[in-house]
Amino acid sequence: MTDHNPQDDDIFLEGRIVALRQPDIEQDIINGHWHSWFNDPVTTQYLVHGTFPVNKAQQAEIIAREIADPTSLLLAVLDKKTSRHIGVVCLKFINNITRSAELSIVFGDRSLKGAALESVALLTKHAFDRLNLQRISGAQHADLWQWMNSLELIGYQLDGYHQHYGIRDGEKYDVASYAITSERFYDLQEQRGGNICTADFEGLLKQKGTENNTEITRLFFDNLYDS
Numbered sequence: 001m002t003d004h005n006p007q008d009d010d011i012f013l014e015g016r017i018v019a020l021r022q023p024d025i026e027q028d029i030i031n032g033h034w035h036s037w038f039n040d041p042v043t044t045q046y047l048v049h050g051t052f053p054v055n056k057a058q059q060a061e062i063i064a065r066e067i068a069d070p071t072s073l074l075l076a077v078l079d080k081k082t083s084r085h086i087g088v089v090c091l092k093f094i095n096n097i098t099r100s101a102e103l104s105i106v107f108g109d110r111s112l113k114g115a116a117l118e119s120v121a122l123l124t125k126h127a128f129d130r131l132n133l134q135r136i137s138g139a140q141h142a143d144l145w146q147w148m149n150s151l152e153l154i155g156y157q158l159d160g161y162h163q164h165y166g167i168r169d170g171e172k173y174d175v176a177s178y179a180i181t182s183e184r185f186y187d188l189q190e191q192r193g194g195n196i197c198t199a200d201f202e203g204l205l206k207q208k209g210t211e212n213n214t215e216i217t218r219l220f221f222d223n224l225y226d227s
Contacts, residue, residue: 010024013126015122016118016197017079017080017112017115017118018086018118020075020077028063029063030056030060032085033108035059038059039054046140048166066090071092072092073094074089074090084109086107086110087119088106088107089119089120091131091136094131094133099134100135100136101131102136114201114202117150117197117205124154128185134181134182135180135182138177139162142218145212146208148176148214149210150208153205156178157180158177159177159178161175161214162177
């Protein structure tokens, strides 16, 4: 986290390499390329998107609904050095009774190392500090296990495994779910001197595990069902 020194008064959350703000439909969509992310087969390879084309008008309508939804907090991710719009992070299905929400993230530009992780860290901290949530969960294609390993650096943990969740390119695929609790987040933040990403963010990224824990979980369930 950094002190707020805005070049843009619309900045809502600010880290060392990224800044988060509410989406600007005119700037990000009408005059930008946000919609093209969901037409790109590489970006949507592990997403549920990419089944139907989307144009700027459709994307603008989708985002306007999302911004107006009181159970959703959608933020555009900017590269702080260039102010380039590179991704979005979102808390969906915010429930003030269970004090929970689901995490969603899409990056159209993946060239800035650590940007996705810092964006999730910023949103997670806001969810616990200001929205008073106690649990955030999410799910991803099982082949994205390296991203799961990145999330573990800020306290997320593997929370479940869902076999044959869907079909893509003619093959069934599995989904792994993950979650973090406020208690685990605050404990880790305290261990790191009050900064979940630590003062040495680059050093933190180098600590990412190399073992595919998602595959280990799959094998466990395979053996369980076969026994």
